Amino acid sequence: PVGRGGERRAIALANPSLGGRPFATPTLWAAIQYLMPGEDAPEHRHTQHAFRFVVEGSGVWTVVGGDPVPMNRGDFLPQAGWNWHAHHNATSRPMAWIDGLDIPFQYLTEAQFFEFGRDEIGDAERITPERSRSERLWGHPGLRPLSAAPATPGSPLLSYKWEHTDAALRDQLLLEREGFGGTVEPGHAAVRYANPHDGSDVLPTIRAEFHRVARGAETAPVRETGSSVYQVFDGSGTVTVGAKSWTVTRGDLFVVPSWEPFSARSEAGDTDSDSGGLDLFRFSDAPVFEALRIDRTQKDA
């Protein structure tokens, strides 16, 4: 197992412009976490707001406050601060996901607390349901349980399954084709993961989105205050950040710094993308900027 001390087996992205610290941006941490067959990660909790976004594999359950949440490629699992959580891998294959946290932000502002939990989760938590209890309570579109309001900040829905994200993006591109809009701009579908309790961002400090750029389409350059991390979930294309352009393919991670114009061109073909487009997962610190009224956006002509 992944024991105490290590706690987790993760490779953090260290932005070279941030002085050697393992920070992806001034406010965001991004790491690839890897769990071997049969491995567990022990329980802990921290004030940092976190999420997992599964990039490869399946068969791991994250146990959040006793609720086992399945993880499969494309699933997004938000994890608001101060919730107990552990992982167990029930399959015979390794698995990989992106860990996103607001560690740099909470480190800077000196907001962070951490506690160790149990070394082992109980048998009742070592089960492998297809849906977490949180999904069964909060995962029905437009419906909320009368039984309880969420006790803590952040989304009470602990998993946003890939099938829903994929369907929503597909619907947007079809609506556009039928002449009814629905996309951000031609060929560019996008959704925000939202808290079903109040429609806010899934985490108080982190916004998460998924973008699909149809083959041949290109997004218009946009500048925003605040920083973002992108993962190329599927497909391939060219991204431009400020004065630099480069080619990206499935699995790549990159950063867009504050106020640098960003655009993406989809060159994905039928063979290198399930959706036929460039699929981009994005997370950013936008909620910090909006809550504090320091957000700015500019579309370059």
Added chain:
Amino acid sequence: PVGRGGERRAIALANPSLGGRPFATPTLWAAIQYLMPGEDAPEHRHTQHAFRFVVEGSGVWTVVGGDPVPMNRGDFLPQAGWNWHAHHNATSRPMAWIDGLDIPFQYLTEAQFFEFGRDEIGDAERITPERSRSERLWGHPGLRPLSAAPATPGSPLLSYKWEHTDAALRDQLLLEREGFGGTVEPGHAAVRYANPHDGSDVLPTIRAEFHRVARGAETAPVRETGSSVYQVFDGSGTVTVGAKSWTVTRGDLFVVPSWEPFSARSEAGDTDSDSGGLDLFRFSDAPVFEALRIDRTQKDA
């Protein structure tokens, strides 16, 4: 067709304690509306917030701002004020639904406006899709389109399909049986229809809920300020309002006045209820009371 003048073929519930006016409660209007095969209802709009809840049949499409929304038994269709809407019946059967509006409230406060629209909807609107465009944009759980925020008050999701409501209630009762709560009280599952944009009530003045009371269960008496209308969607049982009790079965409508204790006992059996329980649709003026800080609730011992 249902022509101008009549505008709609509806039987309104007139509460005998309200002086002969066609009002179900001091604030709420409830009517059964009936549309014959092939009939249309012409277009109009009004400031009254409204919804349709389908009690029998299928095959009608409500056209809201040009978006045809299918209607089938159990579907809930909110319709915030000042949206253009018309209906067309594409099948060979009649169909019935409950019309709920805040007519008495807006009449009393002298808030209402009304406008006639087109006599006939266009061919492009006379189509019969399985999902409305609003559902394709807003009906994916926990996901919201980046393309647009709703321009008007009320939910941008124009249909809450029965299959989701049914599944959510079933999940709650199963969670309870597994020992994880999820219900309001033993044997009593309930959901609120919510605006996916911000988690608020679907309409500024009307709250809509669906309750399922498992066979043999009884809800605890609760008093609330504000009035409610209930429809027995399925099953049978006994309801108690204040000092009176009576038996209800599928299709019945009744009212719970302000501050009268209400409870329901499910006597539904396998043969008279698809879900095996007493299924109650409810709408109320609770948002008015909460917004104005005049709400009170009391659970009687």
Added chain:
Amino acid sequence: PVGRGGERRAIALANPSLGGRPFATPTLWAAIQYLMPGEDAPEHRHTQHAFRFVVEGSGVWTVVGGDPVPMNRGDFLPQAGWNWHAHHNATSRPMAWIDGLDIPFQYLTEAQFFEFGRDEIGDAERITPERSRSERLWGHPGLRPLSAAPATPGSPLLSYKWEHTDAALRDQLLLEREGFGGTVEPGHAAVRYANPHDGSDVLPTIRAEFHRVARGAETAPVRETGSSVYQVFDGSGTVTVGAKSWTVTRGDLFVVPSWEPFSARSEAGDTDSDSGGLDLFRFSDAPVFEALRIDRTQKDA
């Protein structure tokens, strides 16, 4: 004393279009209350939101939750629902004020509760301070006590003294004269009484404002949903409501119904107005309309 049964000595305004009930508008109650020298009014509380606006005299203290609040001509005293209150008149003169409540609104929606309190207030409450304790805590501009947030809806500031209202209006007209705006329109100064805790209306269902129209000025006709009651606090002029115009002078009360255009022309002169203008106190049900998103405003050309 004004004993139980009568509770208060008040003359309510009964709008002839409202079926003989003592209601000024469909949602608002307005009465002139009169307290004789040395008289007390016994303690009670009710869910209705209320205020007192002093039109003549001085020397009465309203005791709210044990806090004696002085009353003098021009003072505005909001009184959110469910607070205990009584009055005592410490002087040798009678006194008159306007009582404004949301009685019709709460009556219609069946929201109201009422309780009798003590017959006599205690000696410690029969004192005559110049400022209430609420003013000493909440009456310093832009400053709020760290010691406590208000426990109930409505303003924690129990008196808005005339000297501040008068100064604010004078300042606006001077700023306009100096070329810096500050008025609603030329010659028309206006303030809203606001909750210092959160800037909201002083009462959840009632908005209160004070308007000063400089001599010779006329306000542009405005239509709004919702109803208002005006009192001519000082000066004289001509008001137009819909198709009717009439002359008003100090002490007059009138109503502006929903969606009727209203304008006022000041004909006040130096001798009939302390401020040299037409001074209008106004209260309305605007917070109800805004909270429920049924408000509309239109400036006629």
Added chain:
Amino acid sequence: PVGRGGERRAIALANPSLGGRPFATPTLWAAIQYLMPGEDAPEHRHTQHAFRFVVEGSGVWTVVGGDPVPMNRGDFLPQAGWNWHAHHNATSRPMAWIDGLDIPFQYLTEAQFFEFGRDEIGDAERITPERSRSERLWGHPGLRPLSAAPATPGSPLLSYKWEHTDAALRDQLLLEREGFGGTVEPGHAAVRYANPHDGSDVLPTIRAEFHRVARGAETAPVRETGSSVYQVFDGSGTVTVGAKSWTVTRGDLFVVPSWEPFSARSEAGDTDSDSGGLDLFRFSDAPVFEALRIDRTQKDA
């Protein structure tokens, strides 16, 4: 004059634990700014939220968006981001104030923008009114102008004059003595500077408070996430931060880091304090923590 390049003559507090940068805390900048007789500071604007708190002297006017705001000992002048501002000193004496900004926070998050304005303000701005226009519009307790809502984040009231702060604190201590509470704890009066528009903090990222500890009183130790800067405005006493205690007197500045327990004991006497107590001005980054739901408070027993 203080020309371009220098822009301002200020001594910044550099916390030795922050790596040599001129930051008082991880999020806050504090400096003493000094303006000589007859000097001006040229116009500029920046996204950083800022304030001035006058510690010595009088006779300077800050010109904010063309509105000259007088500065006198004890006055607090908030200055939300992106407003043009300049200073001019109309007297024959130098003057000193504390400049507080969220520079470290905006620097870290890469949120900041800056623009130069005019080199010289106009004659119409070089006037010396006793009250700014913002005070004439927004400085009347509980009253807000109907003419305009603030266009930008932050308080529309540009000066909180010392006389009001002093009176509010005096009132609290008197109320306590009369047996009616009003203080935070025995002998400890405190106010928060608030936005009169909505009751929020004066600046989106900075909270400002004023505390008065009566002679002989001691505040209970409190831990809070987030950092604070204190200035001893008047009086003397002993402060304890974590394990360290030291004596402070008028003019001292000190910092309380995140989660360090803080308490203050007043040893002020009649001769060394106008109020007879220990007067502490405080500013902190609390709004950041509260907006992002990472705030914690703990009162040590």
